[in-house]
Amino acid sequence: MPQRPGLQAPIVRDAMAYVLAGGRGSRLLELTDVRAKPAVYFGGKSRIIDFALSNAVNSGIRRIGVATQYKAHSLIRHLQRGWNFFRPERNEGFDILPASQRSGDSWYAGTADALFQNIDIIEGYDPEYIVILAGDHVYKMDYARMLVQHAEQGADVTVGCIEVPRMEATGFGVMHVDTTDRIIAFVEKPADPPAMPDNPAMALASMGIYVFKTSFLIEQLKRDAADPASSRDFGKDIIPYLVKHGKAVAHRFTTSCITSGAEREAYWRDVGTLDAYWEANIDLTAIIPALDLYDRDWPIWTYAEITPPAKFVHEEVGRRGEAISSLVSGGCIVSGAFLRQSLLFTGVHVHSYSRVENAVILPDANIGRGARLRNVIVEKGVRIPAGLVVGEDAVDDARRFRRTERGICLVTQPMIDRLDL
Numbered sequence: 001m002p003q004r005p006g007l008q009a010p011i012v013r014d015a016m017a018y019v020l021a022g023g024r025g026s027r028l029l030e031l032t033d034v035r036a037k038p039a040v041y042f043g044g045k046s047r048i049i050d051f052a053l054s055n056a057v058n059s060g061i062r063r064i065g066v067a068t069q070y071k072a073h074s075l076i077r078h079l080q081r082g083w084n085f086f087r088p089e090r091n092e093g094f095d096i097l098p099a100s101q102r103s104g105d106s107w108y109a110g111t112a113d114a115l116f117q118n119i120d121i122i123e124g125y126d127p128e129y130i131v132i133l134a135g136d137h138v139y140k141m142d143y144a145r146m147l148v149q150h151a152e153q154g155a156d157v158t159v160g161c162i163e164v165p166r167m168e169a170t171g172f173g174v175m176h177v178d179t180t181d182r183i184i185a186f187v188e189k190p191a192d193p194p195a196m197p198d199n200p201a202m203a204l205a206s207m208g209i210y211v212f213k214t215s216f217l218i219e220q221l222k223r224d225a226a227d228p229a230s231s232r233d234f235g236k237d238i239i240p241y242l243v244k245h246g247k248a249v250a251h252r253f254t255t256s257c258i259t260s261g262a263e264r265e266a267y268w269r270d271v272g273t274l275d276a277y278w279e280a281n282i283d284l285t286a287i288i289p290a291l292d293l294y295d296r297d298w299p300i301w302t303y304a305e306i307t308p309p310a311k312f313v314h315e316e317v318g319r320r321g322e323a324i325s326s327l328v329s330g331g332c333i334v335s336g337a338f339l340r341q342s343l344l345f346t347g348v349h350v351h352s353y354s355r356v357e358n359a360v361i362l363p364d365a366n367i368g369r370g371a372r373l374r375n376v377i378v379e380k381g382v383r384i385p386a387g388l389v390v391g392e393d394a395v396d397d398a399r400r401f402r403r404t405e406r407g408i409c410l411v412t413q414p415m416i417d418r419l420d421l
Contacts (some may be wrong), residue, residue: 011147012060012406016127016214019052020111021135022069022099029402036068037272038135039075041362041380043284043293044329044345045300049135054300056133058258059143062092063125066135067114069099069107082303095121110232116221127214132234134208138280138291140298141209144255149249150211154248159183160209160233160269162253163202169193172205173235175250178408183248188239204250209250210234212337224318236261238347243315260295267291268347278377281360285325285341307331307346319352337367351386358391379412385419 025037032040036047049066056064064086068075079096082282086092097118099107106115113269115122115132122130125216129150150158161175168192176185176194186206187194193203212220220238224230230237257266267290271277283289293300307330312321314336323339328412329346336352342359350356354371362380367373371384374391378384390397390409397403402410 011129011151012144013062013235014128015131015143016063016065016122017052017056017061017131017133017143017145018115018122019049019056019064019066019135020114021049021066021075021134022072022108022114023134023136024070025136025272028277029274029378030410031274031277033412034071034072036070036072036073038279039078039272040070041345042138042271042277042281043291043300044327044343045305046300047075048138049075049078049380050300050302051138051140052081052133052135053083054143054298055143055258056131056138057301058298059141061131061143062086062090063127064093065095065097065118065121066101067108067118069114073390074096078303083302093125097121107361109232110222110236112230112238113222113232115217116225116232119221120216122214122218130212130217131212132210132212134201136272137268137270139207139253140258140291140295140300141253141296142256143209143211144211146211146251149251149255154247155247155249156216157239157242157368158211158249158251160207160256161204161250162207162266163196164205166193166195166201169203170204172203173239175204175206177204178248181250181252182242183250186235186243186248188235203254206235206239207253208235209251210239247381258295258298260292260297264288264290272362274377274402274410275408278360278375278391278408281343282358284343285327286371287325303338305330305346310334310344311364314352331340345380373411375410376409377410379410382411382416383415385416386410388416388419 023037025032040048042048051189086094098209140351174187174193175183179197196202222389264293269280271280310328310332312334314321319336321334325341327340328342332344334347337350340357342356344361345363347364348361350367351369354367357374359373359376361378364381365378367384368386370387397409
């Protein structure tokens with residue numbers, strides 16, 4: 001297991017993390033009808049944003065701001081409940097920053113504007129460095145290593161990058177770097193992505209993570225805000241400008257990712273589609289998952305809801321409460337039902353004679369007697385009627401529910417209410 005230099009590097013004491021968490025996440029469709037993408041549930045008890053926040057805390061950063069905008073109520077409530085342990089007397093702070101028209105009469109116009117409108121709050125913390133994070137990805141990373149690289153190389157901006165197969169990078173912002181990893185061009189969603197100098201089969205894609213010296217960043221935000229042609233966005237405006245006019249350097253995720261003894265490789269996921277979201281959650285049920293949530297040296301903090309233990313009841317032929325290769329959260333009751341390779345969030349009740357396979361069941365859902373669910377995502381609080389079958393007839397599924405090309409069905413309460421049962 002790698003060392004945790006973030007706990008040893010004093011530079012983190014002079015840093016602030018600023019999390020951009022206002023994204024709509026429209027590719028998740030009905031999952032983001034009532035919540036922003038960073039507030040979407042993940043892994044049994046967490047929200048997606050908990051990964052960026054946990055990385056910051058585990059790296060030693062204790063001053064954090066979270067900018068919210070789109071359908072922010074559930075996100076703000078989660079942050080208030082789960083992230084209220086910071087103490088100002090220890091030079092710690094945690095600010096939730098909804099778009100509040102602090103510097104004008106508009107909401108956040110882009111990612112850069114989400115910082116520009118809160119410059120006074122950032123200056124109030126007086127950090128020497130600022131780490132800008134996207135709040136909608138799943139990964140474990142020590143930001144201290146990126147901060148140290150930024151300071152040692154004297155960069156104007158350091159951009160966190162993941163290595164992806166070159167022709168799979170067409171949907172990313174791609175960094176064209178020289179042999180020292182200095183960024184010489186930034187290309188947004190290129191048809192022919194530039195290759196890494198040391199590995200022509202791979203490309204460096206932006207993770208949406210940036211490190212700046214705070215004073216320099218504020219200068220750039222003010223310059224950008226004065227440009228009427230700017231879209232007020234880091235990826236579209238700030239970073240391309242600094243690639244041309246400053247020193248922009250790439251930081252490879254493989255040098256700062258956190259892996260435990262159970263994890264085999266660097267793990268980073270953009271769970272921005274229903275298929276990707278389902279797959280990342282189901283992957284956690286593997287014997288040795290690619291993402292280790294049991295790593296006590298790098299815990300994923302979240303709202304610690306008080307729940308009773310999960311319960312499995314009944315032991316009769318055809319009516320036995322059991323689960324195979326599954327994760328079952330607190331407050332769940334599996335009553336004479338069968339689970340295989342499924343993930344149940346808090347408070348799910350699965351009734352007798354039902355069968356649930358390859359399923360992601362969000363909190364407080366209720367699965368009626370004799371239901372059969374396969375390859376599904378069930379939204380929070382959904383009441384699955386007794387005997388309902390999903391995942392066995394593609395045509396019928398597509399008629400009733402949201403079905404992806406891969407065959408994953410999203411089931412929500414309005415969809416259930418429209419059924420002619």
